[in-house]
Amino acid sequence: xxxxxxxxxxxxxxxxxxxxxxFGAFLAASMKFTxxxxxxxxxxxxxxxxxxxxxxxxLTFVLISGNIDLSMGAMIAFISMVAAALTENLHLNPLVxxxxxxxxxxxxxxxxxxxxxxFNVPSFIATLAGMFLTRGLCYLISIxxxxxxxxxxxxxxxxxxxxxxxxxxSINVIVMVLMVLLGVFLAxxxxxGRNVYAIxxxxxxxxxxxxxxxxxxxxxxxxxxFCSAVAGVIYAFYMLSGYGNNANGFELDIISxxxxxGTPLIGGGGYVIGTVFGVLIQGIIQNIIAFxxxxxxxxxxxxxxxxxxxxxxxxxxLTRTKRTSG
Amino acid sequence: xxxxxxxxxxxxxxxxxxTFVALFLMLLVNLIINPQFxxxxxxxxxxxGSLVDILNNGAPLMIVAVGMTLVIATGxxxxxxxxxxxxxxxxxxxxxxxxxxxxxxxxxxxxLISLSVATGFGLWNGLLISRIGVAPIVATLILMxxxxxxxxxxxxxxxxxxxYTPYFFFGSQGAWIIPFSLVIVAIVYLLAWxxxxxxxxxxxxxxxxxxxNSSRFSGIGAKNVILIAYVISGLCAGIAGILVSxxxxxxxxxxxxxxxxxxxxxxxxxGGTALSGGRFSLAGSFLGALMLQSLTTxxxxxxxxxxxxxxxxxxxxxxxxxxxxxxxxxxxKTRILSWKGSAS
Numbered sequence: 136x137x138x139x140x141x142x143x144x145x146x147x148x149x150x151x152x153x154x155x156x157x158f159g160a161f162l163a164a165s166m167k168f169t170x171x172x173x174x175x176x177x178x179x180x181x182x183x184x185x186x187x188x189x190x191x192x193x194l195t196f197v198l199i200s201g202n203i204d205l206s207m208g209a210m211i212a213f214i215s216m217v218a219a220a221l222t223e224n225l226h227l228n229p230l231v232x233x234x235x236x237x238x239x240x241x242x243x244x245x246x247x248x249x250x251x252x253x254f255n256v257p258s259f260i261a262t263l264a265g266m267f268l269t270r271g272l273c274y275l276i277s278i279x280x281x282x283x284x285x286x287x288x289x290x291x292x293x294x295x296x297x298x299x300x301x302x303x304x305s306i307n308v309i310v311m312v313l314m315v316l317l318g319v320f321l322a323x324x325x326x327x328g329r330n331v332y333a334i335x336x337x338x339x340x341x342x343x344x345x346x347x348x349x350x351x352x353x354x355x356x357x358x359x360x361f362c363s364a365v366a367g368v369i370y371a372f373y374m375l376s377g378y379g380n381n382a383n384g385f386e387l388d389i390i391s392x393x394x395x396x397g398t399p400l401i402g403g404g405g406y407v408i409g410t411v412f413g414v415l416i417q418g419i420i421q422n423i424i425a426f427x428x429x430x431x432x433x434x435x436x437x438x439x440x441x442x443x444x445x446x447x448x449x450x451x452x453l454t455r456t457k458r459t460s461g
Numbered sequence: 462x463x464x465x466x467x468x469x470x471x472x473x474x475x476x477x478x479x480t481f482v483a484l485f486l487m488l489l490v491n492l493i494i495n496p497q498f499x500x501x502x503x504x505x506x507x508x509x510g511s512l513v514d515i516l517n518n519g520a521p522l523m524i525v526a527v528g529m530t531l532v533i534a535t536g537x538x539x540x541x542x543x544x545x546x547x548x549x550x551x552x553x554x555x556x557x558x559x560x561x562x563x564x565x566x567x568x569x570x571x572x573l574i575s576l577s578v579a580t581g582f583g584l585w586n587g588l589l590i591s592r593i594g595v596a597p598i599v600a601t602l603i604l605m606x607x608x609x610x611x612x613x614x615x616x617x618x619x620x621x622x623x624x625y626t627p628y629f630f631f632g633s634q635g636a637w638i639i640p641f642s643l644v645i646v647a648i649v650y651l652l653a654w655x656x657x658x659x660x661x662x663x664x665x666x667x668x669x670x671x672x673x674n675s676s677r678f679s680g681i682g683a684k685n686v687i688l689i690a691y692v693i694s695g696l697c698a699g700i701a702g703i704l705v706s707x708x709x710x711x712x713x714x715x716x717x718x719x720x721x722x723x724x725x726x727x728x729x730x731x732g733g734t735a736l737s738g739g740r741f742s743l744a745g746s747f748l749g750a751l752m753l754q755s756l757t758t759x760x761x762x763x764x765x766x767x768x769x770x771x772x773x774x775x776x777x778x779x780x781x782x783x784x785x786x787x788x789x790x791x792x793x794k795t796r797i798l799s800w801k802g803s804a805s
Contacts, residue, residue, distance in 0.1 A: 203598065205723075250779070250783070253788065253792075254783055254786040254788050254789040254792075255786050255787070255788050255789075256782045256783065256786055256789075257736045257737070257782075259538070259598075259726070259736065260726075260727075260730055260736060260778065260782050261779075261782070263723055263726070263727065263778065264775045264776075264778045264779040264782070265775070266723075266775075267723075267771045267772070267774050267775030267778065268771070268772060268775035268776070268779075270771050271768065271769065271770070271771030271772030271773075271774070271775060272772060274768030274771065275768055275769070275772060278768055379768075387602070387605065387606055390602060391602065391603075391606055394599060394602075399596075400596050400598060400599050401596055431613075431614070431618065432613075432618075433609070433610040433611075433613035433614050433618065433714075434610065434614075435610070436606055436607055436609050436610030436613070437607045437610035437611065437614070439606055439607070440603045440604070440606040440607025440608075440610065441607065443599075443602070443603050443606065444589075444603045447595050447599050447600070447603070448593060448595070451593055451594055451595060
């Protein structure tokens with residue numbers, strides 16, 4: 136029993152701490168600020184961060200496989216820009232435009248995955264090039280923002296689904312929940328998911344075990360591209376415009392969310408649900424700063440940096456004890 | 462024929478060849494489109510010309526690339542150079558103050574304090590990585606996220622203008638006959654070269670980059686070598702921060718040093734240093750930085766709309782990293798051979 140507990144603790148401790156920290160912070164803020172502890176504040180956090188969480192699902196897989204992606208922010212901007220340009224400038228039906236941009240994003244992800252896997256280009260450099268490329272393509276489409284006035288986009292964007300406690304969520308949140316469920320399903324209930332964990336743990340061993348390492352790696356980046364594309368569409372619904380300068384620095388927010396959520400950047404471990412709470416912790420910090428009113432927005436960055444540090448040092452300490460005990 | 466083959470092999474082995482070829486092609490394209498590209502003239506005792514522009518605007522990147530080369534040689538990365546550039550500029554500006562023509566702090570002290578802070582951030586990165594054992598990309602990511610916040614806090618979220626003219630000496634083009642920034646670049650590269658190639662330190666770096674464990678067993682103080690690499694990277698970013706704020710005549714917590722980490726890493730990669738660590742080339746990083754900067758300047762001077770810069774940069778980085786990839790070259794080679802075979 137004792138053995139089981141220690142085993143459980145090590146594996147799930149970072150995620151558990153993140154989740155406890157989130158609810159603890161929510162509770163503390165609810166007591167301090169009037170009007171904080173309502174369902175709507177919580178749902179707003181989901182609405183405002185739905186695209187970050189969706190992209191984070193894909194990134195979690197990339198990190199588990201031992202790689203990194205720096206192109207998410209640029210991809211989100213690019214996909215929302217293409218979606219805006221297709222519906223506004225070319226007057227394409229959104230029901231045609233949205234599948235098109237999803238295929239486009241997935242293809243870019245697959246392309247980066249192919250370059251990384253088959254030509255041994257470090258994922259860092261390949262996705263860096265992808266970031267420059269997609270950001271640059273945004274400006275080629277239009278330097279100025281493209282506003283979306285398409286009725287379909289407006290309807291979806293403004294649609295409110297009533298929730299208990301006199302609150303509501305948007306369609307974006309539904310899509311986000313579906314994507315998170317898809318991520319959890321892929322990670323823990325499919326052969327693909329197990330292969331990703333194995334490759335991240337030790338690529339050589341995975342290869343010797345006869346796992347399809349190359350195919351899995353390409354698939355990881357393809358799935359990540361798909362997630363970024365979905366996030367881009369959701370972002371277009373959220374912002375109702377496409378602009379090359381949008382979503383700047385999102386890649387950092389997403390990566391630090393994953394780290395706060397307990398995913399080690401060396402690969403082999405991590406949970407999609409951890410990333411979700413990593414994003415929500417950043418959301419709650421922003422909300423606390425907004426409710427407080429006296430703190431400046433740059434404190435968000437500093438606090439997030441410190442939190443990331445805390446979680447990394449904790450992970451480090453955990454792996455050390457594991458090594459000495461084993 | 463045999464001699465050419467050997468020369469080809471040597472160039473290929475040094476990893477610099479593709480950088481050279483790319484730089485050469487780029488300058489050639491510039492020359493064809495704009496025959497005046499290489500012309501320089503002296504006006505009022507200052508040297509003017511496109512090449513001087515490239516060198517002056519590229520100076521901060523070239524200096525950051527030195528620190529980045531050391532860090533990458535150990536098998537790490539430093540993502541925090543951009544925010545360190547912003548913080549250094551912000552601190553220097555705060556020390557100088559915003560009064561016209563007056564500085565609140567003596568100039569040498571301004572430089573000393575700002576560079577010390579930058580070195581301190583490098584030390585912080587180095588301690589996290591070498592003593593606590595945090596992965597480099599994560600440790601520096603923390604500072605990358607938090608550092609922007611710190612820079613914004615110092616500048617109060619605004620762009621702080623500098624009105625003290627002597628400070629502009631470092632980064633402006635017309636200080637001496639050649640821009641003073643180039644003198645700084647030369648000094649930094651010279652010192653780095655002496656430190657790395659005239660002492661055993663460069664060898665230690667490469668040993669650690671190839672295999673940290675075996676170099677530790679052979680008696681190299683890996684922890685301290687890694688620590689020093691990050692300290693130097695912080696210092697280089699600090700020098701770049703002074704150049705940038707001096708050139709812009711302001712400190713901008715939000716945007717100063719934006720994308721510098723990416724450009725610096727790309728410069729090092731373009732210069733033929735493997736991102737997995739090991740053998741490095743200072744000259745290569747210099748060429749890489751020069752190439753990225755001349756790419757940007759060429760795009761502007763060729764009249765291409767500036768929005769193409771990022772796309773072209775992406776394509777260049779992609780092509781060079783593909784050419785550096787052995788498996789890519791092998792694929793192309795077998796394709797050509799099989800094509801030749803089927804033709805005959």
